[in-house]
Amino acid sequence: MGAHFGRHLLKPDREVQKFEFFRENLINWYKFNFKSAGIALFFLGVVPVTLGWIGYKYQTINMIAARRDKPVYDNEWVPRK
Numbered sequence: 001m002g003a004h005f006g007r008h009l010l011k012p013d014r015e016v017q018k019f020e021f022f023r024e025n026l027i028n029w030y031k032f033n034f035k036s037a038g039i040a041l042f043f044l045g046v047v048p049v050t051l052g053w054i055g056y057k058y059q060t061i062n063m064i065a066a067r068r069d070k071p072v073y074d075n076e077w078v079p080r081k
Helices: 016-023 033-058 065-069
Strands: none
Touching: none
């Protein structure tokens, strides 16, 4: 059932193995410098703060209610008590 007959049908791809090696050993070649610090600061600081500011600024705008010209429900309706 689990016997291996002859060679494997799948052959390893050298480019995939090379990518795996560099990905697992990135710390050996990566240097943290001003350029990479700036990119990290931008994506970890500037982008979230900007999106938060935009969300805070426009949270009260209701575009659906602004275009509505008639009430959602009839004003004479009274719920049961």
